[in-house]
Amino acid sequence: MQLWIDYDEAEKLVNVTLAPAGMSKPNRPLLSTPINLSQIILGHMYVGFTSATGYPLVSDHYILGWSFNRSGQAQSFDVSSLPRLPPRRKRKEKPGLMTITSLIAAAVVLVTIIGAAYIIRRKKYEEIREDWEMEYGPHRFSYKNLYKATKGFKDEQLLGAGGFGKVYRGVISSSNLQIAVKKVSHDSKQGMKEFVAEIISLGRLRHRNLVQLLGYCRRRGELFLVYDYMPNGSLDKFLYSNGRPSLNWLTRFRILRGVASGLLYLHEEWEQVVLHRDIKASNVLLDAEYNGRLGDFGLARLCDHGTDPHTTHVVGTVGYLAPELTRTGKATTCTDVFAFGAFMLEMACGRRPIELQGQPENVILVDWVFECWRKGAILDASDPRLEGNYVVEEMIMVLKLGLLCSHANPAARPSMRQVMQVLDGDANLPDVPYDTASTFSNYNASDFLLSLSSSFGQRSAPSMSSTDSILKRGR
Known part of the structure; x- marks a missing residue:
């Protein structure tokens, strides 16, 4: 038999024509159907053949030759030059009943084993999909x-x-x-x-x-x-692990600016407000060049700009939790800023926000740093492992800014945009004198920091918060 399959691109029409071998192509196709092949044919494809009788009969099918043309009429065949059909295969004798029974039994056992192995393997990788x-x-x-x-x-x-x-x-x-x-x-x-x-x-x-x-x-x-994957792991291992070298001040300051930039993007520059809710050294990861990247969004929550969702449970890590968060359970951009302030002090001092060992007055990092500031010796709070190898102005600025972000009053804390302006040198912290004890005789920590925040201007604490995390039990 001969078969012609033609496609008219202009008419979007497929014609299939059939004739015995040696006859010319009939004018009337066997099958004609409209179809747009431009939606089916790809730039690179494979062409192949398949065949069947449609009946439960044993038969052989052979392709003796084929001709293809992407545009125009395909080349006709010289039937006499086509190869001959292969000789018919001899009919095999039917195997005995015992042989058939044995083969069936073996097949059943094999299928059972394969089925059991498949079930075990499938259960091993079983997932929840809804x-x-x-x-x-x-x-x-x-x-x-x-x-x-x-x-x-x-x-x-x-x-x-x-x-x-x-x-x-x-x-x-x-x-x-x-x-x-x-x-x-x-x-x-x-x-x-x-x-x-x-x-x-x-x-x-x-x-x-x-x-x-x-x-x-x-x-x-x-x-x-x-x-x-971040090849250098989490930042806390470099701050507190004895087995790793301490980071120099240049690297620490670059990490602080990087994390602040990422947090500004989350709060103000993306299409929604993202509340991270768990900013800390162990959630800052370092890439191959020791650039800081804020990670672990398992507790993060989204809300639209200007909306007021609510949360009912406190999540996060002790030492980084803003005081209003523990009272109200409402997460806001201000609570993220508080956690970032604790992170800044952690980077500058090389100490955790809450030390479980040591003198009682040194347990809370922010209180200890403030006390150093009040005494006019704020650089005493710097990480001793730096051995004084830092830019003094930058160290003082980071310590002051960390205290300001850690203010008990959320309205007194700067926004992340204001934090970035200070870190980039586009804005200055107020020059508060601290060289005499009389300067602070009538100040407590809250009053002192509040005077510092006045340079940014008072701002109302945003009411943004978030829904409760299903992972709260994981913290």
Whole structure:
């Protein structure tokens, strides 16, 4: 038989014509149907053949020759020059009943084994997938890929652990992408849809000082958040680990400016307001050039500019929690600024915001730094490991600005834009004299810092807050 398949691009028409071998092409096609192949044909494609009789009969099908032309009539065949059909295969004798029975039994056993192995393997990689997650397909990682990327979440891949869960290093083999996978427990579906929606929204954040959130995965009682991998790990390991070199002041100041820039982007420059709610040294990660990137958006919350959502539970880390947050439970940009102030003092002093050991008056970092300031010796609060190798003006500015951001009154704290202006040298802190004790005889810490904040002008504390995080039990 001969078969012609023609496509008329102008008419968007496919014609299929059939005739016995040796006959010329009939004028009337066997099949004619309108179809727009421009929506189907790709730039690069493969052409192949398939055939069937449509009946439960044993038959052989052969393509003896074919001709193709992308535009115009295809070349006709010289039927006499085509190869001959292969000789018919001899009919094999039917095997005996015993042989058939043995083969069937072996096949049943083999299918059972394969089926059991498949079920076990499928259960191993079983995930939670609900209908509403269909729209988030591109942002959803398969558990199987994450399992292989982290070598089965082995301890040798562990980057860190804490109350939030564990973080593992991994490599996606198909793209050679290095990732960090945070494994968090969750025991409730309540709010999961809204939480995942916010995770996907946070994945659209783009800033050089933010760790990129790539996507998520859910499996049984576990939630996996997938981030870009930061080769130098978390900042706190360089501040407090004896096994790592201490960062010099130039690097610390660059990290502070970078994190402040990222936080300004979250608060004012993105399409929505992002409240991070857990700013601290362990959530600042360092890339290959030791640039600081704010990460861990597991507690972050979104709200539209000018809206007033509410939260009912306090989340975050002790030492970074603003006093009004512990009273009202309302997270705002001001509570993020407070946490950033504690982070600034932590970087400058090389001490945690709350020290569980030491003299009672030195337990709270902000109180200790303020006391040094009140005595006219604020540089005594600087990290002794720096050995005085810092720019004095920058150190004083960071310590003062850290105290100002840590003000008990949220209205007295600067915004992140004002913080960036000071760090960039575009605005100055007021020159408050502190060289004589009489200057502060009638001041307490709150009054003193309030006088400092007057240079920015009083501003009302924003009422923005956020809904409760489903991961609050993880902190």
